[in-house]
Each structure stands twice: as C-alpha cells, then as structure tokens.
Amino acid sequence: MPQHYPFSAVVGSADMSLALVLSAISPEIGGVLVRGEKGTAKSTIVRGLVGVLPPIEVVAGDAFSTDPAERPDAPTEQRPVRLVELPVGATEDRVLGSLHLEKALAQGAAEYEPGLLARAHRGILYVDEVNLLHDHLVDVLLDAAATGRATVERDGVSVTHAARFVLVGTMNPEEGELRPQLLDRFGLTVEVAAPRDPALRVEVVRRRMAHDADPEAFARRWAAAEADLTRRVAAAQALLPDVVLDDDVLLKVAELCAAFEVDGLRADLVTARTAVAHAAWHGRTRVTVEDVRAAARLALPHRRRRNPFDAPGLDEDLLDDVLGPEPDEGPEDDPDGPGEGPEGGPEGGPDRGPGEQPEAPSQSGPAEPPEPAAGADDTPGRPDPTAEAPEEPTPQPTPQPTPSPAGAGxxxxxxxxxxxxxxxxRGTGRGESGRRSRAETDTGRRVGARPGRTGAIHLAETVRAAVPHQALRGRAPGAGGRLLLDADDLRVAVREGQESxxxxxxxxxxxxxxxxxxxxxxxxxxxxxxxxxxxxxxxxxxxxxxxxxxxxxxxxxxxxxxxxxxxxxxxxxxxxxxxxxxxxxxxxxxxxxxxxxxxxxxxxxxxxxxxxxxxxxxxxxxxxxxxxxxxxxxxxxxxxxxxxxxxxxxxxxxxxxxxxxxxxxxxxxxxxxxxxxxxxx
Incomplete structure (x- = not known):
C-alpha cells in the first residue's frame, strides 16, 4: 500500500488545514470545499488527513461501520478512519448502492449491495474536481451530508442507512464553478495558491523528493508530529460537547451574518458550529470572539456570491466593524499543543490563524517546523508545488488581448x-448530462431499454427477454418457482434527458x-x-x-x-x-x-x-x-x-x-x- 505524504510535513496553506481539522472534530459543520489552481496540493493534504485522525470503534464485520453504541451486544473492532474517493464518472447506483446482481442471478435473492456512501459512514468522502460531478450526484451527496442518512428505492430494493461523513471537495475554478445553491451547502471553503516565496518552494521540493526517494523513512521522520496531532484531535473531539457558546457570542454570530447579507440561516449555524470546534481545538471550554472571527473567515466567503461572476471573498473591514479590530498576535498558552516536531522545534499544527504563514526555511533545513497545511500534489506525472492561502482571495488578473495592426481599439x-x-x-445527443439539448443520459424519463450490465435495470424488459428461454433452461411450462435468469437477459433503461x-x-x-x-x-x-x-x-x-x-x-x-x-x-x-x-x-x-x-x-x-x-x-x-x-x-x-x-x-x-x-x-x-x-x- 503506498505511503501517503504526512499531514504534518506539508508547508503553507494554514486555512485549508484548519478547515479540514475543524470539520473532522465536528462533522456537523458540513464539510470543506477547497478551491485552487492546479498543482497546489489539494489532493495531498486531504489524503494525508486520515493519517492524523484517531481510530474509531465499529461493529465487527459490519458493512456500514455501525457505532457500537447502536448495537451494545455486538462484538466490536477498532479500525482507522476511511478515506473514500468518489470518481467524477461514478454512477448513481455506485454511490447509493443497488441490487446485488450476482446474488440476484445466482440465488434469486434481492439483496442490497452497499455503495460508496455506506463505506464512507463515519469517515471522509473525498470528491476531486467536484465541480465536474453531475448535478444529480452532487445533490445526492449534499442531501446525505445534511441529513446523515441515505435512502435507496430502486431495483426492488428499499433501504435506509446512516451516512454521516465529512464531505471534502476540491476544484480548480478555471474549469468551472459550482452552482450557488450547491456552493452554499458546503460548510467551509478555502482558497489555495502556490507560494511565491522561493525559499518555501525550495523546502517543498526538498521534502517531496525525500518522500519519493524513501516514503517509509520519511514517514518515520514525521511519526512523532503525526502522533501529536492525533492526540490533539482526539482531545478536541472529547472536549467538544463541553464547549459553551454564550448568548452574547451567538448574537455576534447573528450580527455578523446579517451584516454580510448572507441568504438563509445556514451561515449562522455553520459559523456557530465552527467557532465551537475552533474553541475545542484550542482547548477552551468557552467560545470567544476570536473563535467567531476564525470561523467567519472559513464559513462566509463563498456565501457572499450574488452571481456566477462574483469571486468569493470577505470584507475584512466589515468583519472588524462587527467584531472589533483583531488583537495583536502573541504567544498563546496552549496546553494541548502538539509538542515538538522531528526537527527539534515546536511543531506548528493547523492552529495558526487563517492566512498566517511559517517563516521561510533556510537552505540547510526548515527554520520553522512543519505545518499540516499543503504539500506537493501526489498525482503521478504532475508538478507538485504546495499551496499558500492568501488572506483574502482575489481573482487572477486577466491578460488583455493583443491589439491588432489596425490599432489598439x-x-x-x-x-x-x-x-x-x-x-x-437540434436532434438527440449522447453527451454529458446538462440542461440544454435533448440527449440520452443516465437521468430523465425512461424511453426504452437496451442490453447491458451497467446502469439502472429495466425489470420489465429483463423479464420479457428471459421468458422465451425458460424451457431451454429446464423450467417446465406452468411450473412454479423462480424465473431462470441469465446475464444476457439483463436490460438497462434508456433515459432521455438533457445534455450540456x-x-x-x-x-x-x-x-x-x-x-x-x-x-x-x-x-x-x-x-x-x-x-x-x-x-x-x-x-x-x-x-x-x-x-x-x-x-x-x-x-x-x-x-x-x-x-x-x-x-x-x-x-x-x-x-x-x-x-x-x-x-x-x-x-x-x-x-x-x-x-x-x-x-x-x-x-x-x-x-x-x-x-x-x-x-x-x-x-x-x-x-x-x-x-x-x-x-x-x-x-x-x-x-x-x-x-x-x-x-x-x-x-x-x-x-x-x-x-x-x-x-x-x-x-x-x-x-x-x-x-x-x-x-x-
């Protein structure tokens, strides 16, 4: 099994690391959307997060990772938190689960085969390039993330199961935006960009090359820092129920959301939950205004978009007007800090303020110990610069077209x-699902059937295809018993919808x-x-x-x-x-x-x-x-x-x-x- 890049070994992008850790401490926050240009370590840090999360207790052998508290008499086992990756091209039955075809054909049993949502229960569901995911799948994911349950009503199967997970989506804005109503369903969002400081870039390359040369040795070097972060996350999770959110602080949350004119009340809930998790992360039992400030920087920027051409962002002056000016930063007494890193200095975990960056490392080694924030992208064949989140995201400047010889215009x-x-x-296409032209798609009204083994089964047409062959398969005319099916009898529904x-x-x-x-x-x-x-x-x-x-x-x-x-x-x-x-x-x-x-x-x-x-x-x-x-x-x-x-x-x-x-x-x-x-x- 390949060794993931350690979460604590990556450099920069404190906002991203903070958002991921807070969502792991309090999954009710609603997940994280990470926006950034290509090659900014979005995938690396998400995959590294599971390495610092405490293991969980589950019912032994259970496909749904059931909490032992729900079945007190069942045997239990401990296992690591799962990271389930959802491919962009996944089908709805793969996500939700469907009829177990092999058992249906071999045994005549209608049994449910769990999908990715069942596997992700009590873990992390990661969707790379979430903006390229089909809309109906995004709706399924966000509904499950909001309700904590997944319901399957298809192919003769009726199942409802728990599906509580931390939803993490990454995207490159150059490839298109999420619809505003879907963007709002993500609890937190962060912007990442490659560092411009040459010293930081050198340290990124040095660490990435060391990891690629000997992943096991590199992991051992960072094992102590990983263990420190695991203990700190576990302590924050245990402390979370005891954190008090006073009415005056909650009023500040409401004033802040009203001042930023966000739609609905989801922003208030997410900001309050994030502030509570931030207080627990710092070992406090009472939420402060600074916790609210940190939460607002993660929960509100993407809710400020009024149309697709608006860039996410946060007005820092307005934030200061509501909450008061930010106090000068100084050393903070943090009894639950992660301790010493492998370099011998204090390990800087994801407790830095949003946008705060480490000091530039020297050429001989890191001057500042590592932060769990961003690392080199581990996608094969791609360059791996790390990310550094700006304090306030701004759109990249657009180059003006070159003037023609006729004049600048x-x-x-x-x-x-x-x-x-x-x-x-005109006509009917077969392109990617969208909302413009007529096409054969995975969703829409059913207009026919065709032979196949992937997709939604058309039961009536499958039975109709199997009936003429019953005598040849040994079933006497008029005899009872189950219908004898073969794989060649399968028919999947042809649906007509719209394409992009x-x-x-x-x-x-x-x-x-x-x-x-x-x-x-x-x-x-x-x-x-x-x-x-x-x-x-x-x-x-x-x-x-x-x-x-x-x-x-x-x-x-x-x-x-x-x-x-x-x-x-x-x-x-x-x-x-x-x-x-x-x-x-x-x-x-x-x-x-x-x-x-x-x-x-x-x-x-x-x-x-x-x-x-x-x-x-x-x-x-x-x-x-x-x-x-x-x-x-x-x-x-x-x-x-x-x-x-x-x-x-x-x-x-x-x-x-x-x-x-x-x-x-x-x-x-x-x-x-x-x-x-x-x-x-």
Whole structure:
C-alpha cells in the first residue's frame, strides 16, 4: 500500500488545514470545499488527513461501520478512519448502492449491495474536481451530508442507512464553478495558491523528493508530529460537547451574518458550529470572539456570491466593524499543543490563524517546523508545488488581448444582463448530462431499454427477454418457482434527458460594432448568454475578430468567469475579417470534436454581417459559412445591425450557415415574450 505524504510535513496553506481539522472534530459543520489552481496540493493534504485522525470503534464485520453504541451486544473492532474517493464518472447506483446482481442471478435473492456512501459512514468522502460531478450526484451527496442518512428505492430494493461523513471537495475554478445553491451547502471553503516565496518552494521540493526517494523513512521522520496531532484531535473531539457558546457570542454570530447579507440561516449555524470546534481545538471550554472571527473567515466567503461572476471573498473591514479590530498576535498558552516536531522545534499544527504563514526555511533545513497545511500534489506525472492561502482571495488578473495592426481599439463596459432565451442543438445527443439539448443520459424519463450490465435495470424488459428461454433452461411450462435468469437477459433503461454543450462565441469586435451604445448591448447579450451557459453546465469558448485577423481569445473551458473577464476587456475597432473569424471558429470546433467526440457544439456568431477585410471578403466569408453548414455545425447568428437603414447581411450570413437568425434585441427571453404577446393581441 503506498505511503501517503504526512499531514504534518506539508508547508503553507494554514486555512485549508484548519478547515479540514475543524470539520473532522465536528462533522456537523458540513464539510470543506477547497478551491485552487492546479498543482497546489489539494489532493495531498486531504489524503494525508486520515493519517492524523484517531481510530474509531465499529461493529465487527459490519458493512456500514455501525457505532457500537447502536448495537451494545455486538462484538466490536477498532479500525482507522476511511478515506473514500468518489470518481467524477461514478454512477448513481455506485454511490447509493443497488441490487446485488450476482446474488440476484445466482440465488434469486434481492439483496442490497452497499455503495460508496455506506463505506464512507463515519469517515471522509473525498470528491476531486467536484465541480465536474453531475448535478444529480452532487445533490445526492449534499442531501446525505445534511441529513446523515441515505435512502435507496430502486431495483426492488428499499433501504435506509446512516451516512454521516465529512464531505471534502476540491476544484480548480478555471474549469468551472459550482452552482450557488450547491456552493452554499458546503460548510467551509478555502482558497489555495502556490507560494511565491522561493525559499518555501525550495523546502517543498526538498521534502517531496525525500518522500519519493524513501516514503517509509520519511514517514518515520514525521511519526512523532503525526502522533501529536492525533492526540490533539482526539482531545478536541472529547472536549467538544463541553464547549459553551454564550448568548452574547451567538448574537455576534447573528450580527455578523446579517451584516454580510448572507441568504438563509445556514451561515449562522455553520459559523456557530465552527467557532465551537475552533474553541475545542484550542482547548477552551468557552467560545470567544476570536473563535467567531476564525470561523467567519472559513464559513462566509463563498456565501457572499450574488452571481456566477462574483469571486468569493470577505470584507475584512466589515468583519472588524462587527467584531472589533483583531488583537495583536502573541504567544498563546496552549496546553494541548502538539509538542515538538522531528526537527527539534515546536511543531506548528493547523492552529495558526487563517492566512498566517511559517517563516521561510533556510537552505540547510526548515527554520520553522512543519505545518499540516499543503504539500506537493501526489498525482503521478504532475508538478507538485504546495499551496499558500492568501488572506483574502482575489481573482487572477486577466491578460488583455493583443491589439491588432489596425490599432489598439477602445474598450466599452457591458450593459446590464438579463435572462436569455434558450437556444439548443437540434436532434438527440449522447453527451454529458446538462440542461440544454435533448440527449440520452443516465437521468430523465425512461424511453426504452437496451442490453447491458451497467446502469439502472429495466425489470420489465429483463423479464420479457428471459421468458422465451425458460424451457431451454429446464423450467417446465406452468411450473412454479423462480424465473431462470441469465446475464444476457439483463436490460438497462434508456433515459432521455438533457445534455450540456460547447457554446463557442464568435464575436465581431470591428469598427462597425465599436459604437459605444452598440458594444454595450452586444456585451450585455453575450454576458447574458454566458450566464445561461453557466446554469446549463456548458463549456464556453470565445473567438474574436477585428482588424486583419481573428484569435481564439479563450479556449473552451467550463469557467464562464474567465470568459466574462476576457469579454470585459475586449477592445473594438478596425475592419471586419468575418471569414477569418469563421475559419478560426471552425478550427477550434474541429479540435474540440477530437478531444470530446460526444459533446455537441453550438456556434454563436455575434455580428452585423459585414465583411470588409481583405480581397473578396464577402465571397470568402460565405464560403467559410457554407463549409460549417456542410459539416452539420449547429449555429446561431445574433444580428447586431441597428438603425433605420439596414442591409440585412446578418440574415444572409445565417442562411449560408444554416443557422437560426436572432436580432440582438430578441436575445432576451423577456423581449421575446413581449413581442409574442403584442402580436397575439
């Protein structure tokens, strides 16, 4: 069994370590969401956490890790806390459990086979790239985390079992955000980033290389620090029921949540529970304002998002206004501290304040003993820098597109967004589950059945397939007894739902579009369509054309936040190379089809239809449009032409593309509804 990197050997990212430990002390907090760029040790520290958690008592041989207190007469055994990893591509029956097929076929017994939630009971359920998980699975996980139970009603099985676990999700925001209502269900969230201090990076590499060279020796070196943390976590868990949350402190929690204008009361509950766990972690039996401050920094930032383009964050000035200024840090009397680390200095466990970092180590060895916070990512074949959480997360700056030879152009802010119409890809696809176009998916209404051994069983069709073979299998006509089934009889349900698509925007940023009022409307329309793509779980990309050429401003991504940021700084001006824009879009779409053949795409061309750059510009643009139509590319032309005298070139382009033609003013769902009502009246 591979040796995980020790939790106490990683460097930096104190917020992440603190959030994980507090959730382990008090699972009722609701789990942790870790946001960070790639290679910031998110997986390493989560896997290392189980190494410092105290073992648990369970009923011997029980598949559900039942607490012996629920069955006092049953024999017991002690085992380590489990870390159960949930793959992004897992099916619902694998998560919840389902009919045990082998026993059903061999013995005719309808027996429940536990899923991952049963295995994770009283442990940690870890979902890497949780933002890529199908929505219905995220709902299942969060409902189980909130209620502490999982219910299975499928395939003739009716089971309810306990499922209390610490849910930990990690994600890279560049690959897309979680929906706000799902984001709110995570108790705590932290941001991680790679350290910028070269000395810290050197220490990370030194420790990672030492671990990879001899994992067992490295683990022995940190064994004392791991044992100290285990004792401290156990002491905090034992102390937790005795911690007192006074009414005046609870009032501070309520004032804080009201001041930050968070929705609902979940923030109040999570902040209060986190403050209690923080007090227990420090060995105190009474919650203080500083416990509330530490809890707020973990529980409130992600609840401040009002729309998908808002970055999580916390206003430190407002925090100080409600709780008072933060006291100067000094040595704290901590009787339950973890003691000495293997380097001979005091081991700095995850009790540092959020954002506080260790001193930079010297080249000869660590000047500050290790902290359980972040480490080199242990994914094979990837670089392994560690994470360091900033005190207040800020979005990364977005590079401005390179100006074309025609000039730098001007940048115009977008107008107000609105609810956009739904535009879909015609036909029925088989792509990833989403909310845009029709497709065969794992969820949705049942429309048929097919042979197979994975997925939800269609019982009626399975029986119907088995009936003609009963005589050959030795069952006499009219005889009683069970139906004789074979694996080839199995039929799984074919369901029709909705899929997500790739929405590629091809945006005209030329001089004819650069009029301030028009560009405001164009950007508002694109932002509105981006919001719609976010809600429907689509990937998005952005091609822009102006001056003498076109560029892929944003390669296809799940992050509409990045797309919005690139759009915000999009300059306008110059001629209109429409043909080059369509050709660049065709190349991008062809590349994406090779990467993900199942995902269908929708090309959204935002233009007034003019083509003025280069020789024979109009003919070349029409040839490029016809080539896309011949390839069967689904497309939409958002016609930005305005004014009393119109050439109708957007409609001509839509005809060559075989695309739907929509005037800019009709992108809004509200505007379309008003037009229909007016015409009906």
């Amino acid at each position: 001007t940048t115009v802010a977008a107008g107000a967004t609105y609810r956009a119409r739904l535009f879909t890809v 698509n790739l929405v590629l925007f091809c945006v005209d940023a030329s001089g004819s579009m650069a009029a301030r009022r028009r560009m405001e409307q164009v950007k508002a329309a694109i932002l509105s369509l981006l919001l719609d793509a976010y809600r429907r779980r689509d990937k998005v990309g952005l091609v822009t054309f102006r001056g003498a050429g076109a560029e892929l401003t944003l390669p296809p991504t799940r992050s509409v936040d990045v797309a919005a940021a690139r759009l915000e700084v999009l300059p306008g001006g110059g001629r209109t190379p429409l043909a080059e824009g369509l050709e660049e879009a065709a190349r991008t779409l062809a590349t994406e089809r090779l990467r993900d053949p199942r995902r269908r795409s929708l090309l959204v061309v935002v233009t007034d239809g003019r083509a003025t750059a280069g020789t024979d510009a109009v003919a070349r643009s029409r040839r490029a449009a016809a080539a896309l139509a011949a390839a069967g590319q689904a497309a939409l032309v958002v016609d930005c032409e305005s004014g009393p005298m119109r050439l109708g070139l957007g409609g001509v382009l839509a005809a060559h593309l075989g695309a739907e033609h929509v005037p800019l003013a009709e992108v809004s769902a509200g505007a379309l509804t008003a037009t229909v009502r007016e015409r009906v009246a």
